[in-house]
Amino acid sequence: METIKANSAFLCNYEVMQILQQLKDNTQKKHKREGSLATVTYETVHYLQNSDSRNETPQAIEKFLEALKPFKLTKTEKLMMVNTPPRTELEIQLIVQESEERLSEEEVRKIVTIANECLPPPDET
Template sequence: MEVINKNVALLSNYEVYEKLLEHQEHMKKKKGPALGKAQNLATVVYQTANYLSSTPCKGQNPKCIGEVLTALKKYNLTKAEKLQLINLTPCTPVEMQLVIEEMDERFKDQEIDEMCEIIRTHLLKPKPDDNDAPAQ
């Protein structure tokens, strides 16, 4: 990997996860044992991908991220705030307050609830309830 321009853009956890999975597939196809730094890189890639697979980014895709960004446009959030909303998927006003600077001064309670609903709707997959499971 080579960084051509380090100031181009920030990456979401989803984008990092996808690149790590691509790298793992590439390394599986490559022949020969991993030695030295390559083995250390393989460990870091594996552990990072393993961690990210347990976060909401595993269920995300470019379409749902695009929908969230479109829905959040009217709130005039900074790029960093949007990125953190996508990465951390806060679902409550308390969690949102940790991500959005001066949230209480910038937004009404109704707007905060709307943003929480946008996150819930587009980025979080509903977890199946035990009550909804089919009887066997």
């Protein structure tokens, strides 16, 4: 098998969780699939349901990405921010390559504020 277009599409954790939940639901209706696939699906869904993705919605993700447009971030940087919303300025530095040159301190604070408004952290329960 050959990869024709590497990275032609990116999926955020929320989208992966939705696809796997549908796969899991369809699998339960049909005959049981191979044990390893069912285990991987179950473990991945379980992990994603306990991550920040749990409280995300397509509308919130769209609003977040729209708000990030002025910052000229790469697709992968935006994807990382959707998957793990930055809650501190340090997290921005870890996600954005050469952030000190590309973003001002005010822009970094603005991104953190946008993340907290659009993608609220999961409940601490």
